Amino acid sequence: MNREEYEESQLFLRPRFSIDCQRNVSEVLETVINNLKETNHNFITKTSDSHVIIDVPQKDAHFWSPQLHFRVEEEQGITKIKGLFGPKPSVWTLFMFVHFFVATAFIGFAILFYVKNKLDENVVFPVVMLVVLPIVWFLLYFLGQIGKETGKNQMNDLKQFMYKVLENVN
CATH class of the missing domain: 3.30.530.20 (START domain)
Structure with missing residues (x-):
């Protein structure tokens, strides 16, 4: 073999x-x-x-x-x-769903930032979310690495x- x-x-x-x-x-x-x-x-x-x-x-x-x-x-x-x-497929599906949700939320807050910026409105909340969501994504990645190490x-x-x-x- x-x-x-x-x-x-x-x-x-x-x-x-x-x-x-x-x-x-x-x-x-x-x-x-x-x-x-x-x-x-x-x-x-x-x-x-x-x-x-x-x-x-x-x-x-x-x-x-x-x-x-x-x-x-x-x-x-x-x-x-x-x-x-x-x-297991259920864990993988949950993990991918959360990644998809974070990515979609990031795009949504980027659009919200653009619209509020063009309308000269307060952009603090969208900017905060545009900073927080990538941090959440990195936390998910490291959580996956911890899980991989746990099951090694x-x-x-x-x-x-x-x-x-x-x-x-x-």
């Missing part, structure tokens, strides 16, 4: 990886599913078509617990296992379990 991994960069909240395999997609999927059944583990696993989702055990889960999602696909005649580590041990556990599951793929 040729492992081409993207390092867990400090900038990425959702590290990705890609692994090349010699066997075809159906053989790899069959091996993965059999290994999931045979391996003694506490992880919560789900498979659907060519997708595999692995969650940390419910008793160890917390808000920042990561999830491993990978899929087996054929790309230019080569079977690839592509995946990513990240927060669980992410390493997921990674080790994934290698155990992919052990006999080639």
